[in-house]
Amino acid sequence: MRILAIDDDPVFLELLAGMLKMIGYAQVTTMPSGEEALHELDYSGTLYDCILSDMQMPDMDGAAVTAAIRTRTAYRQTPILMITAMSGKNAVDEAFAAGATDYITKPLDIIELRARIGMVDRLLAERRRLAEFARLVGQRAAAAEIKAEFETPILIPGFERGIEFLAMENYLLTLGVKRMYSTSAFAIHVKNASIIFNKASGATYVQMLGDVAAQIVDALKTEEVMIAYAGSGTFVCMTERDLGQSPDDLEILINIGLMDFETIYASDRLPVPQVRVGEPARSAFLSPTKPTRILERAIQSATTPPERRSKNGQLVA
Structure with missing residues (x-):
């Protein structure tokens, strides 16, 4: 090295x-x-x-x-x-x-x-594979050369606001439990990501993630949010500020923005991506749990259908 x-x-x-x-x-x-x-x-x-x-x-x-x-x-x-x-x-x-x-x-x-x-x-x-993604993304003729992995976190090419999911985890571990009590995380899950992944080429799937990322940024309307793609069609956002909008309102804004791409996705015979925004997760002050637990809870909330959640956002048995 x-x-x-x-x-x-x-x-x-x-x-x-x-x-x-x-x-x-x-x-x-x-x-x-x-x-x-x-x-x-x-x-x-x-x-x-x-x-x-x-x-x-x-x-x-x-x-x-x-x-x-x-x-x-x-x-x-x-x-x-x-x-x-x-x-x-x-x-x-x-x-x-x-x-x-x-x-x-x-x-x-x-x-x-x-x-x-x-x-x-x-x-x-993994970096070498992502570099290849960056070279080929947008080249539909070369799409067959891209081998996307559904569950793997990636740094989406062209998404300048995004950070690596590993960097987000390292950030929380560096802060430590005592200094992260003011930090909250919430996740945004592409509900039909697996359908698009199975039908689309690797390049098209990565382009879809880029479309969703752009709509997330537009809907948030703030620079003070860290955004990372965690794999499996799920983005995680972390902030110390009140966003001033509910998860439901944010979900509506993102989905409305994605509908502008309907013609493009129809030409590829793909459904328009649709997202679900989970409830914010936060660590209690001096909580004994590991700092990255808030990311896990945020992802769990976004990937769990509302009917399977209790009022506090936890899974219903």
Whole structure:
């Protein structure tokens, strides 16, 4: 794995490179600033598999570096891990909003570093598949080449507001239980996603997800919502604000917007996607449950028909 590490502290860079070598990753290039790292990405001819960046750096901080890296097509989906002594919620929000995949705090623990880089190793194969999606999406003639997987979370090509579902999970884990009590999540499920998946080509199915994503953004009318596609036709949204509209109203708005695509779907002999919006899920203050449980509960609410839910949104036996 080719790794680019960015930090203005040369001592820490040497320590980080040494730790990476100890756990089996010797192909490490170090850069002392964000500007030099961007120059390396643009002109070296080396394609890096993973980027580690400090958050606090002069001139160009880690969030700005991450945002700039994400504008490079070749690095749209490359794992970026922020490494910093900052652990405040604002810093975490800023890192993930810029496009970070994960967030590790200093001082580094070699066991944790091994686990996080190991996660990157497992993700790389999926990244390559998503890159192929991005190349082929929209090319109906090449649709047969795309092998979409129904249950797999993906980063939808062209959906700039979307983040990876893994990044959303990592965000919650980074916040921890005590700091996430103000965060809520709700899911939006494409009720006929499996029907469209079974009838459509891989490219057409991904285009359908893009259509739904665009309507979600239009209906929400706010930038302060994280949106990720969790697989199986389900989007998950996370926010700290009251959206000012009920799940029923949001559902109506999205479905009305999707009806504008009726002619396009009819030409492909496909039904227009129709969504169900679930009830918001929130963790109680100092709840002992794992932080990502709110995502599971949000997905469960959206994927469960209303007649099988109780008044509080839980499943009816």
